[in-house]
Amino acid sequence: MRVIRNILAAVSFVLTAFFFVFFIYTLTQPDMRTGKIIGIIMFLVFIICGFLLRVPSKKSVEAKERMESLGILATVPLKHVEGLPLAENSHCMVSVAEDKVIIEGGGTDFNIGVSQIRAAEIKTDVEIANIVHSSAAKGIAGGLLFGPIGLVVGSRAMNKEKKTYSYYLVINYTNSAGELAVVMFESGTDPFVAKKITSKLKPLIINNPKQTVQL
Known part of the structure; x- marks a missing residue:
């Protein structure tokens, strides 16, 4: 379960980077107002999902304890x-x-x-x-x-x-x-x-x- 969650978290962070780049691109295109909104919403969604899905390593958990x-x-x-x-x-x-x-x-x-x-x-x-x-x-x-x-x-x-x-x-x-x-x-x-x-x-x-x- 830990491995699956960390893989999904990694995918979410990759998509976060993609939508961030997409949002930056839309800033150079005046006629892409809808694209700007979609880009920033998806960026926020995937970055939140990434942090929620990421499971701390056993070593970091032990260090915190x-x-x-x-x-x-x-x-x-x-x-x-x-x-x-x-x-x-x-x-x-x-x-x-x-x-x-x-x-x-x-x-x-x-x-x-x-x-x-x-x-x-x-x-x-x-x-x-x-x-x-x-x-x-x-x-x-x-x-x-x-x-x-x-x-x-x-x-x-x-x-x-x-x-x-x-x-x-x-x-x-x-x-x-x-x-x-x-x-x-x-x-x-x-x-x-x-x-x-x-x-x-x-x-x-x-x-x-x-x-x-x-x-």
Whole structure:
């Protein structure tokens, strides 16, 4: 039954594409008013049918059930930059639950309690470069801490020829020794991936105490 429904869904999406092209064609033909109406109606009918018929894969269903059981609010793939005993550019799954941030990478799960987190921000490499170039060369600016590799990221941005932004998720937290620490991930050129994390995490940490750093 699953296979049949997915085949019908695929056919519906193909017909959706056909009627979309047909509708675009009618826009170039002033005398095809009826064709325009038919095209847009059939486009809507088949796209709705496609989504209704499509059956999620067993893997996606299991992943959704796991997220619900753990109370996960959002999960995204990001590349590790620093802060964990993982190589730079290691692929990680970063998730936000109501009581913790879960980082899966290198066959290990790392947890940071929400109560430990002091800040969660998205910064571009150019913004980090400006911090490196400023008087805050130690990596502290506006209460946000960057680690040594974070400063290297800024240096790379200052030296690269093509000015395209790379986005980074920076989380400051108090570690088990009571010290301010940083974990940092790369989101690539798409900030919206990392924003899925900050949009869920910031409301959870809004009342967390601020960290004071003695320079």
